[in-house]
Amino acid sequence: MDKKATLTLNDGKSLDFPVLSGSIGPEVIDIRTLYAKSGMFTYDPGFLSTASCNSSITYIDGDAGVLLYRGYPIEQLAQHCDFLETCYLLLNGELPNARDKDAFVSTVTRHTMVHDQLTRFFTGFRRDAHPMAVLVGVVGALSAFYHDSLDINNPEHRKISAFRLIAKLPTIVAMAYKYNTGQPFVYPRNDLSYSANFMRMMFAVPAEEYKVNPVLVRALDRILILHADHEQNASTSTVRLSGSSGANPFACIAAGIACLWGPAHGGANEAALNMLEEIGDASKIPEFIKQVKDKNSGSKLMGFGHRVYKNYDPRAKLMRETCHEVLNELGLQNDRLFKLAMALEKVALEDEYFVSRKLYPNVDFYSGIVQRALGIPVSMFTCIFSLARTVGWIAQWNEMISDPEQKIGRPRQLYKGAARREVQPIDKR
Numbered sequence: 001m002d003k004k005a006t007l008t009l010n011d012g013k014s015l016d017f018p019v020l021s022g023s024i025g026p027e028v029i030d031i032r033t034l035y036a037k038s039g040m041f042t043y044d045p046g047f048l049s050t051a052s053c054n055s056s057i058t059y060i061d062g063d064a065g066v067l068l069y070r071g072y073p074i075e076q077l078a079q080h081c082d083f084l085e086t087c088y089l090l091l092n093g094e095l096p097n098a099r100d101k102d103a104f105v106s107t108v109t110r111h112t113m114v115h116d117q118l119t120r121f122f123t124g125f126r127r128d129a130h131p132m133a134v135l136v137g138v139v140g141a142l143s144a145f146y147h148d149s150l151d152i153n154n155p156e157h158r159k160i161s162a163f164r165l166i167a168k169l170p171t172i173v174a175m176a177y178k179y180n181t182g183q184p185f186v187y188p189r190n191d192l193s194y195s196a197n198f199m200r201m202m203f204a205v206p207a208e209e210y211k212v213n214p215v216l217v218r219a220l221d222r223i224l225i226l227h228a229d230h231e232q233n234a235s236t237s238t239v240r241l242s243g244s245s246g247a248n249p250f251a252c253i254a255a256g257i258a259c260l261w262g263p264a265h266g267g268a269n270e271a272a273l274n275m276l277e278e279i280g281d282a283s284k285i286p287e288f289i290k291q292v293k294d295k296n297s298g299s300k301l302m303g304f305g306h307r308v309y310k311n312y313d314p315r316a317k318l319m320r321e322t323c324h325e326v327l328n329e330l331g332l333q334n335d336r337l338f339k340l341a342m343a344l345e346k347v348a349l350e351d352e353y354f355v356s357r358k359l360y361p362n363v364d365f366y367s368g369i370v371q372r373a374l375g376i377p378v379s380m381f382t383c384i385f386s387l388a389r390t391v392g393w394i395a396q397w398n399e400m401i402s403d404p405e406q407k408i409g410r411p412r413q414l415y416k417g418a419a420r421r422e423v424q425p426i427d428k429r
């Protein structure tokens with residue numbers, strides 16, 4: 001029998017609503033007819049209890065600490081796949097075989113260059129512009145370059161836009177960095193892997209040969225895999241909402257980048273790194289823990305806690321492992337901040353305050369340390385996150401456009417302003 005939920009109103013009237021089941025995860029009450037039946041809306045700022053769409057891409061079980069892309073655990077993807085295989089999976093629903101992978105990699109690789117005219121956009125920015133400001137602008141500007149593929153109702157157009165975005169983001173992110181530092185742009189090289197090419201575009205200079213370090217490339221690739229998608233978070237919901245009006249994919253991804261820029265979303269790894277610098281020494285940990293437990297202090301243990309994960313964020317475990325690999329490779333086993341982070345994690349995980357509130361390390365606790373070791377400056381952290389998340393955004397956008405239930409996103413409100421009143425002439429106000 002079909003499940004239903006019954007809402008009983010004060011006047012004794014009852015309304016039935018269908019209960020829908022996904023493949024896994026909580027069931028949802030389908031309230032689409034609520035307003036028509038009752039004249040009432042639901043009130044849920046921050047979407048604490050609202051499923052805004054149906055999706056087959058990413059699944060999170062926050063209590064169990066599980067993250068699946070298209071059903072595959074993140075741990076297995078991080079171990080057995082590279083970032084472009086993960087992109088293929090997110091976009092197409094299945095992992096590629098060797099032939100599919102070759103074709104996919106070849107297409108991405110051949111779209112990495114940007115239109116030469118696009119390089120002029122960079123010079124319009126001040127040299128000290130935040131690279132995220134540059135990224136929002138330049139990615140938005142891509143819409144003006146690809147009039148040939150902006151019909152969002154054409155699956156082929158959507159596919160080519162996905163390739164263009166995934167392929168060009170590393171080039172644009174690296175250009176934003178080079179522009180900041182005053183160094184010349186480095187063009188992509190088609191004989192390198194996606195992540196190796198990105199590192200070369202970031203760190204090579206014309207004066208000498210750039211040597212690719214496979215351990216560091218693998219670490220970056222893993223960062224990209226771990227950040228590739230995370231179901232209906234703020235930036236992904238922004239991309240979906242922007243796209244629901246029919247806006248083109250480049251404009252929608254620029255909107256997602258803008259949302260990710262906020263410190264409550266993409267900026268937490270920077271905050272975690274700054275916090276470690278501030279603590280400075282393991283002897284200061286007890287004092288710092290005392291401070292974050294005090295609600296009046298206004299400070300939090302950055303990189304701890306998550307809206308969805310009430311267990312160890314599975315990405316944090318992988319990031320800690322990657323941290324070990326990178327620091328060993330660079331001979332930095334005794335890295336001060338990494339040691340401090342591990343000591344801090346240990347103290348917090350044994351502390352009643354954190355245990356009772358189910359506060360565990362999230363992905364940001366270690367990702368700043370890894371990126372710093374790779375030579376990526378703090379100001380670029382959110383750009384790297386944008387680069388990784390672009391595939392998730394575009395997969396979610398594509399899924400939305402293909403969904404027959406898709407409608408323009410239009411939330412309602414609980415109005416608390418003035419009721420109707422009459423405008424008085426200016427001399428009577």
Ligand code: ACO
Nearest residue numbers: 264265266268292300301302303304305306307357362364
């Ligand atoms: N340090 C100290 N106390 C914390 C922390 C923390 N990092 N996180 C939550 N708490 C406390 C809250 O004060 C609250 O305590 P109370 O019940 O006594 O009032 C309780 O734990 C529950 O916290 P909420 O804020 O209700 O949890 P919510 O789900 O709204 O917030 C959030 C999650 C925003 C991530 C929060 O844990 C936080 O601010 N963490 C630090 C910032 C951070 O690392 N953000 C990265 C998120 S991951 C990402 O975006 C990729």
